[in-house]
Amino acid sequence: MAKGQIVAGCLAPHPPHLVYADNPPQNEAYSEGGWETLRWGYQRLARKLKNIDYDAIVIFTPHWQTYIGTHFLGLPEFKSKSVDPVFPNLFRYNYDLQVDVELSEAMRDAASQEGIITKMMTNPDFRVDYGTITSCHLLNPEWDKPIVTISSNRNTHYYSPEVMIEQATALGRACAKAIEESGKRVVLVASHSLSHRHFVEEAPLPEDMSKEHIYNHSQYVWDMKIVEMMRDGKSREVIDIMPEFTEQTIAETEGGGLIWMLGAMGFPDFPAEIYGYQSVIGTGNVIACWDPNDDTREYVL
Amino acid sequence: MSETNEPEILFGIYCPPHPQPLLSPEASEGYSKLRAAYDECRKRIEESEADIILVYSTTWPSIIGHQIQALEKAIWTHVDDDFHYLGSMPYEFHMDTEFAHSMKENCEKRGLEARTVEYEGFPIDTGSVVALQLLNPDNRIPSCILSSNMYSNRSETIVLGKAVRDTLAQQNKKAVVVVVSSLSNRMFTEHIDPKEDRIHSQKDDDWNRKILEFFDDGRLEDLSQLSRDIHGQIRVQKVVAYKPAWWLAATMGQHNNYDGEVLAYEALHGSGGAVITLTPSTGSVGDKEFDEDDVEFYRGDRNVLDKGTLE
Numbered sequence: 026m027a028k029g030q031i032v033a034g035c036l037a038p039h040p041p042h043l044v045y046a047d048n049p050p051q052n053e054a055y056s057e058g059g060w061e062t063l064r065w066g067y068q069r070l071a072r073k074l075k076n077i078d079y080d081a082i083v084i085f086t087p088h089w090q091t092y093i094g095t096h097f098l099g100l101p102e103f104k105s106k107s108v109d110p111v112f113p114n115l116f117r118y119n120y121d122l123q124v125d126v127e128l129s130e131a132m133r134d135a136a137s138q139e140g141i142i143t144k145m146m147t148n149p150d151f152r153v154d155y156g157t158i159t160s161c162h163l164l165n166p167e168w169d170k171p172i173v174t175i176s177s178n179r180n181t182h183y184y185s186p187e188v189m190i191e192q193a194t195a196l197g198r199a200c201a202k203a204i205e206e207s208g209k210r211v212v213l214v215a216s217h218s219l220s221h222r223h224f225v226e227e228a229p230l231p232e233d234m235s236k237e238h239i240y241n242h243s244q245y246v247w248d249m250k251i252v253e254m255m256r257d258g259k260s261r262e263v264i265d266i267m268p269e270f271t272e273q274t275i276a277e278t279e280g281g282g283l284i285w286m287l288g289a290m291g292f293p294d295f296p297a298e299i300y301g302y303q304s305v306i307g308t309g310n311v312i313a314c315w316d317p318n319d320d321t322r323e324y325v326l
Numbered sequence: 327m328s329e330t331n332e333p334e335i336l337f338g339i340y341c342p343p344h345p346q347p348l349l350s351p352e353a354s355e356g357y358s359k360l361r362a363a364y365d366e367c368r369k370r371i372e373e374s375e376a377d378i379i380l381v382y383s384t385t386w387p388s389i390i391g392h393q394i395q396a397l398e399k400a401i402w403t404h405v406d407d408d409f410h411y412l413g414s415m416p417y418e419f420h421m422d423t424e425f426a427h428s429m430k431e432n433c434e435k436r437g438l439e440a441r442t443v444e445y446e447g448f449p450i451d452t453g454s455v456v457a458l459q460l461l462n463p464d465n466r467i468p469s470c471i472l473s474s475n476m477y478s479n480r481s482e483t484i485v486l487g488k489a490v491r492d493t494l495a496q497q498n499k500k501a502v503v504v505v506v507s508s509l510s511n512r513m514f515t516e517h518i519d520p521k522e523d524r525i526h527s528q529k530d531d532d533w534n535r536k537i538l539e540f541f542d543d544g545r546l547e548d549l550s551q552l553s554r555d556i557h558g559q560i561r562v563q564k565v566v567a568y569k570p571a572w573w574l575a576a577t578m579g580q581h582n583n584y585d586g587e588v589l590a591y592e593a594l595h596g597s598g599g600a601v602i603t604l605t606p607s608t609g610s611v612g613d614k615e616f617d618e619d620d621v622e623f624y625r626g627d628r629n630v631l632d633k634g635t636l637e
């Protein structure tokens with residue numbers, strides 16, 4: 026059996042606004058569009074993924090928050106309706122998705138062997154979180170690949186951003202090992218925004234782009250600093266500065282997704298592909314991809 | 327709202343959000359004591375003349391202002407993110423939609439951003455599901471659930487409580503108000519044998535017991551004033567502040583004239599779980615003075631960032 030490998034790592038923010046703006050048949054809400062910079066970026070990245078041969082998507086989400094260890098989806102199919110608890114007016118999405126349980130269990134075992142507290146989630150009534158649904162929908166609207174969702178253990182709040190870096194990196198290493206041993210080709214997804222201060226009021230028409238802007242300039246400057254480092258292939262430095270970034274911008278990086286993904290990829294020193302940056306209800310969002318293949322890596326934007 | 331038009335709040339309940347008392351009460355003596363305390367509260371609600379059960383849940387965070395559950399019949403099967411292995415929680419809750427809509431208007435009158443949510447399949451949070459399922463299993467009394475805004479602090483939370491008073495008085499409804507919140511909220515980060523459950527640390531236990539003394543003495547306003555200390559000492563810093571006592575005091579009345587009763591205090595995976603009742607009474611207790619201003623209207627956060635910068 027050939028060694029498994031990580032064929033791409035995507036930073037894929039999950040504002041439900043982006044699915045809402047797309048008007049897919051699965052979503053009950055209707056929009057007049059909005060947030061094209063991000064949606065067109067997502068469409069371009071989705072086209073790139075179509076040209077990559079892979080078996081499964083493994084996604085780390087901050088909206089499955091667990092305090093007692095890291096949990097993994099552990100049943101082959103989940104079918105239900107995901108209603109966003111914060112933006113239910115925008116996101117009521119009927120999903121029907123497949124899970125690569127074999128890969129999920131292998132990653133869980135590898136993590137346990139590393140001393141990480143883990144749990145398989147095998148309750149058929151469990152609702153898959155909207156972060157998973159949004160990022161996966163935008164990266165693969167056909168839903169023709171099985172996924173694995175990994176929960177976000179709340180290390181940043183419970184201990185510190187530094188502990189989160191240690192734990193999420195160890196989890197990433199363990200997942201990479203399991204992927205290698207599985208013989209599978211896998212796309213990793215870290216599902217989150219960068220700066221994460223929201224406006225607490227919503228425009229009467231949420232997709233009214235004349236109302237959309239970053240919460241404040243400081244958030245923007247921080248986001249650009251991070252994007253610049255990603256472009257320059259300084260992924261280790263992104264992680265080193267993350268405790269301060271997370272604190273200063275209330276960043277959604279606190280969930281550990283990007284740390285986990287870059288840790289699994291061995292903190293790549295090649296440039297990230299940038300597909301777009303835009304604010305959504307004040308938060309900063311970048312779509313980025315780390316393509317380890319020198320022949321297919323592009324300079325996108 | 328006239329000063330004399332005071333709402334009638336029959337009693338308040340403070341109870342924990344975790345699902346063990348609902349799903350696995352027999353797993354430990356502590357969980358079954360919490361369950362018994364919930365059952366006692368259910369009985370008292372049944373014997374009361376309450377027209378509405380009003381829930382403020384710390385496990386329902388919101389961003390766009392304050393969300394108010396308004397779906398007439400909320401039906402779903404809920405599963406907890408951490409304790410999914412304890413089982414599913416099917417529910418059917420009947421909301422007081424009339425209350426919910428007026429509550430939104432009254433929030434807005436007091437300067438708060440607010441909205442009702444009325445969507446089939448809306449994910450009602452674990453804390454609300456546990457509380458309503460145990461306190462009002464047959465929907466004898468309609469209920470309403472209020473979210474806890476992630477960014478809101480003292481002023482907003484107190485004004486939210488006052489908007490509840492406005493609404494209850496307007497509709498002339500007798501209410502039982504329920505806060506769903508742990509005391510200390512640090513849980514063990516590994517799986518444990520429920521029989522060996524205990525409060526996460528001595529410090530958390532000491533603080534919890536001090537808070538329980540205040541509750542027992544009916545000193546709700548004093549607890550409200552101590553919220554920032556409580557937040558710093560025994561709350562994992564997930565949100566900006568410990569808000570339940572602010573909301574409960576603003577809703578029930580900002581004073582210390584209550585009969586408090588601690589029906590149970592037990593560990594829930596390390597966190598402090600207490601079931602407490604507070605009934606308005608006469609006679610004042612309290613030995614503290616505070617100078618934090620009361621607040622009637624919310625006028626937004628003071629923007630410190632823009633002040634004092636070079637022009």
Ligand SMILES: [Fe+2]
Nearest residue numbers: 039088156277
């Ligand atoms: Fe998010």
